[in-house]
Amino acid sequence: MKPIQNNNYKVYFDNSLNTLTEVLAQKNYSKVFILTDEVTGELCLPVLREKLPDLDNFDLIEVPNGEENKNIDFCIGIWRTLLDFEADRNAILINLGGGVVTDMGSFAASTFKRGIDFLQIPTTLLSQVDASVGGKTGIDMDDVKNIIGTFAQPQAVIISTDFLKTLSDRQMTSGFAEVIKHGIIADENFFNEVAVLDNAREVSEAQIYHSVHIKNVVVTEDPYERGLRKTLNYGHTIGHAVESWSLSNEKNPLLHGEAIAIGMICEAYLAHKLAGLSADDLEVISQTFLKFYGKYEIRGGIERALLEVMKNDKKNTAGKISFSLPDKIGHCLFDIFVEENLILEGLDYYRGLSR
Amino acid sequence: MKPIQNNNYKVYFDNSLNTLTEVLAQKNYSKVFILTDEVTGELCLPVLREKLPDLDNFDLIEVPNGEENKNIDFCIGIWRTLLDFEADRNAILINLGGGVVTDMGSFAASTFKRGIDFLQIPTTLLSQVDASVGGKTGIDMDDVKNIIGTFAQPQAVIISTDFLKTLSDRQMTSGFAEVIKHGIIADENFFNEVAVLDNAREVSEAQIYHSVHIKNVVVTEDPYERGLRKTLNYGHTIGHAVESWSLSNEKNPLLHGEAIAIGMICEAYLAHKLAGLSADDLEVISQTFLKFYGKYEIRGGIERALLEVMKNDKKNTAGKISFSLPDKIGHCLFDIFVEENLILEGLDYYRGLSR
Numbered sequence: 001m002k003p004i005q006n007n008n009y010k011v012y013f014d015n016s017l018n019t020l021t022e023v024l025a026q027k028n029y030s031k032v033f034i035l036t037d038e039v040t041g042e043l044c045l046p047v048l049r050e051k052l053p054d055l056d057n058f059d060l061i062e063v064p065n066g067e068e069n070k071n072i073d074f075c076i077g078i079w080r081t082l083l084d085f086e087a088d089r090n091a092i093l094i095n096l097g098g099g100v101v102t103d104m105g106s107f108a109a110s111t112f113k114r115g116i117d118f119l120q121i122p123t124t125l126l127s128q129v130d131a132s133v134g135g136k137t138g139i140d141m142d143d144v145k146n147i148i149g150t151f152a153q154p155q156a157v158i159i160s161t162d163f164l165k166t167l168s169d170r171q172m173t174s175g176f177a178e179v180i181k182h183g184i185i186a187d188e189n190f191f192n193e194v195a196v197l198d199n200a201r202e203v204s205e206a207q208i209y210h211s212v213h214i215k216n217v218v219v220t221e222d223p224y225e226r227g228l229r230k231t232l233n234y235g236h237t238i239g240h241a242v243e244s245w246s247l248s249n250e251k252n253p254l255l256h257g258e259a260i261a262i263g264m265i266c267e268a269y270l271a272h273k274l275a276g277l278s279a280d281d282l283e284v285i286s287q288t289f290l291k292f293y294g295k296y297e298i299r300g301g302i303e304r305a306l307l308e309v310m311k312n313d314k315k316n317t318a319g320k321i322s323f324s325l326p327d328k329i330g331h332c333l334f335d336i337f338v339e340e341n342l343i344l345e346g347l348d349y350y351r352g353l354s355r
Numbered sequence: 356m357k358p359i360q361n362n363n364y365k366v367y368f369d370n371s372l373n374t375l376t377e378v379l380a381q382k383n384y385s386k387v388f389i390l391t392d393e394v395t396g397e398l399c400l401p402v403l404r405e406k407l408p409d410l411d412n413f414d415l416i417e418v419p420n421g422e423e424n425k426n427i428d429f430c431i432g433i434w435r436t437l438l439d440f441e442a443d444r445n446a447i448l449i450n451l452g453g454g455v456v457t458d459m460g461s462f463a464a465s466t467f468k469r470g471i472d473f474l475q476i477p478t479t480l481l482s483q484v485d486a487s488v489g490g491k492t493g494i495d496m497d498d499v500k501n502i503i504g505t506f507a508q509p510q511a512v513i514i515s516t517d518f519l520k521t522l523s524d525r526q527m528t529s530g531f532a533e534v535i536k537h538g539i540i541a542d543e544n545f546f547n548e549v550a551v552l553d554n555a556r557e558v559s560e561a562q563i564y565h566s567v568h569i570k571n572v573v574v575t576e577d578p579y580e581r582g583l584r585k586t587l588n589y590g591h592t593i594g595h596a597v598e599s600w601s602l603s604n605e606k607n608p609l610l611h612g613e614a615i616a617i618g619m620i621c622e623a624y625l626a627h628k629l630a631g632l633s634a635d636d637l638e639v640i641s642q643t644f645l646k647f648y649g650k651y652e653i654r655g656g657i658e659r660a661l662l663e664v665m666k667n668d669k670k671n672t673a674g675k676i677s678f679s680l681p682d683k684i685g686h687c688l689f690d691i692f693v694e695e696n697l698i699l700e701g702l703d704y705y706r707g708l709s710r
Contacts, residue, residue, distance in 0.1 A: 072427065072431060076427060076496075079496060079502070079503055080496070080497065083496065083497060083499060083502060083667065086666065086667065088669075088671055089669060110505070111466070111503050111504060111505055112502070112503060113502060113504075113669045114491065114492075114493070114501075114504045114505060114506055114669070115505070115506070136469065137469075138469070141431075141434060141435070141438065142435065142438060144438060146469075147434070147438060147467070147468060148434055148466050148467060149466060149468075149469045150465070150466055150469060150470070150505060151469055151470070311441065312438065312441065314443075314444060314468045314469070316443050
């Protein structure tokens with residue numbers, strides 16, 4: 001498959017991982033560091049070593065698995081390891097993992113000695129179609145997602161769909177929410193194509209490629225999120241709030257995509273009320289997400305807490321809560337401010353749904 | 356005085372501070388935050404409030420005074436305060452203080468929600484002629500200076516030389532080292548003009564302006580330190596190492612400029628050996644710094660520790676220690692790798708000096 005071209009780098013689809021050798025050969029790197037989490041260190045790193053037996057001279061950094069560890073403490077751990085192992089400005093950090101590894105690793109690299117090179121090898125569906133493209137880095141703080149971060153471009157992104165075999169069904173389904181989202185905000189035909197699948201495991205490499213392509217078109221046109229890029233936030237205002245609440249309050253918290261799926265249903269209701277989304281499209285969107293994600297119980301009484309998180313969302317200005325809302329399946333508006341009462345209605349709409 | 360124009364912003368010399376009102380009026384900021392340290396909060400903030408009575412609607416963030424506090428813990432404190440007071444992407448952070456405040460404040464701003472606006476009001480001679488211009492942000496970690504940071508441009512830099520009255524003689528003299536440095540690396544006449552002063556207090560506003568001008572020419576030509584900008588590191592390879600050692604080991608540690616003055620003498624010796632600096636120029640440089648800074652005792656037995664710090668210097672690649680060395684007063688070379696033995700000779704040269 002032809003690499004997808006961003007302004008500053010390419011996204012390679014390459015199950016052989018040979019591209020990694022080529023990218024590393026382009027510069028005379030003084031040191032190679034690989035960042036993994038406990039899971040990718042066990043499941044993905046051996047694959048990488050097997051396919052690239054020449055890559056034997058690297059230092060390994062491991063962080064624990066899970067969104068709750070995408071924080072400044074583990075970021076300091078990465079910085080300190082780079083320092084202890086004498087990473088200079090010509091070192092490169094390879095981030096091998098899901099969004100926690102790619103987001104936090106790229107933030108650490110972009111701020112170490114004011115920026116060293118990094119390369120993304122996303123291993124989850126979510127990070128392949130979302131975190132890997134667009135040059136956003138970040139860590140969470142005080143339950144606010146990606147509140148600290150930079151814009152920084154990788155040397156390259158290498159996607160091997162072979163790594164998806166290491167995922168649980170639940171993780172696979174989580175990532176699939178962003179695939180569906182790309183259809184809703186930008187490509188009706190693509191939405192129809194993925195919405196009819198029976199489950200997320202059926203997603204094809206061509207569909208993943210097309211999903212990355214959609215995101216890449218958006219972020220290439222608007223890298224710093226002044227306009228069009230905001231459409232990618234569809235589902236994320238309410239979704240992030242639900243995700244944050246769940247992370248802090250539930251033993252077995254929602255995964256990112258699961259929360260975003262809920263957010264996309266609630267926000268489709270707002271879109272129907274404010275952005276001209278038809279009742280039919282609202283119904284199609286709602287039923288599609290219910291099919292893949294089932295119904296989650298948004299506990300009664302947490303609405304105020306959710307609104308508080310929404311107010312701290314990076315997209316807001318002057319305390320007003322801003323949304324990106326589709327006006328039809330395949331097209332999305334942005335910078336729509338929504339009153340708190342209507343947001344609460346959106347949550348109630350979700351609660352009232354049944355298949 | 357005419358503002359000094361950088362690529363992206365202006366450096367204003369304005370004792371009235373009226374420029375601040377003008378800059379803030381250029382955008383519709385949702386919130387204004389002011390970062391001070393204990394000292395500038397007491398001595399400089401009242402001046403600013405008196406001159407700008409209309410600026411009453413801001414939130415204050417205070418960090419403790421001193422280089423040892425330019426660390427991730429206090430940076431987290433700044434991030435958290437911005438978050439708690441609901442700073443959105445249209446907020447601005449005004450950094451009112453010396454290098455600790457301007458370096459750490461700009462790092463915090465450049466990474467909060469992937470970057471909010473910030474404005475520098477440097478209040479020490481050192482930060483006026485050095486930290487304020489050039490778009491480098493940073494914090495220290497594990498005794499390594501500015502090891503974590505970004506390149507980020509302020510909205511503006513506003514210099515009021517009135518603030519220098521709040522400085523002790525020792526702080527004033529410390530900052531003066533960078534003024535002399537600018538002469539040595541780029542302007543022989545300017546060096547001669549400042550070297551003959553009796554003490555740092557005599558430095559004129561015009562000389563401060565010229566010093567900023569020199570730095571600005573260099574950083575405008577080479578913002579990311581690929582070449583020419585490295586000349587600004589003259590004195591800093593050995594100087595930073597001595598400074599770090601002193602910070603960790605002495606009750607009353609060296610100030611930045613005091614350490615850099617030592618570094619410039621040692622490195623002038625290296626320049627004499629390797630870069631063609633004449634014996635006369637070496638003598639003039641050495642005696643000039645001894646006149647303003649006296650003699651410091653570099654304790655015996657710490658050479659190995661100093662070399663270790665030098666190896667972690669951001670400028671190095673592949674473990675070799677790199678220097679910027681003047682070939683004559685008024686011009687400077689860079690990317691000169693020096694053997695450890697010769698570095699030790701440089702330290703011994705300093706130890707053997709007398710006025």
